[in-house]
Amino acid sequence: MSTFRLALFPAIAAVLLAGPLAGTAAAQDDKVYPISEVTNPPKLASSTNAARLIQESYPADLKSRGVGGMVELQFVVDSKGKVDPTSVEVVDATQTALGEAAKKVVAKLDFNPGKVNGAAVKTKVVLPIIYKAN
Template identity: 80%
Template sequence: MSTLSFRLALIPAIAAAFVAGPFVSTAQAQDDKVYAISDVQAPPKLASSVVAARIIADSYPADLKSRGVGGMVELQFVVDAKGKVDPSSVEVVDATQTALGEAAKKVVTKLDFNPAKVNGSPVRVKVTLPIIYKP
């Protein structure tokens, strides 16, 4: 079992882990609109928490892991209507270790989601995701 611990392991709590701040899209087309998590009826969910756990565990920088250095990273990004993370939207909001923030930022684009929905249609949504790296 991996020594990596993060909130994604709790499948029922995945939706609760996504917290969005106020965000207003400047795009004119409805398809380009980015919703706040509070404005969608169904939040995005990981397509596979098992795959996500493996991907995130593999991203743990070896030097930090070997020295027993863990920490927390909070990422903010847009999940598009196909359930993919928009790479240009990924930002580290907070990280206890810079190297962990950089590792998490690179790996989050590999995660797949079931997209958020408004009135039954998939939409783009801005989410915040906390990841805890634990030695």
């Protein structure tokens, strides 16, 4: 009987400590999903807060001259709903100064994270921001 236990224990230990099982979970955590692969896309936690931050970021010289424009940003929202600041890229901007302003703002935004089958995941997002002169 004791030989059976000794022979069985290494087999169980090998299954429990197998690298591929542990590695699969880690790889899932690091995967960044395109918006097309998530069941629920990330959503702004507060559109009111986002609008306020965008308005506050509007460069004063452009605003005073009535110069508006559009900025398109691409970034990653992590599984906690935070923007990865190292991932923020300006894809397009009608004014360079607006692009820089929008880039700083997006890092301050909070999102409800994207989900795949109910699990929060990292998601690549493209967000247009429009600056309107009043």
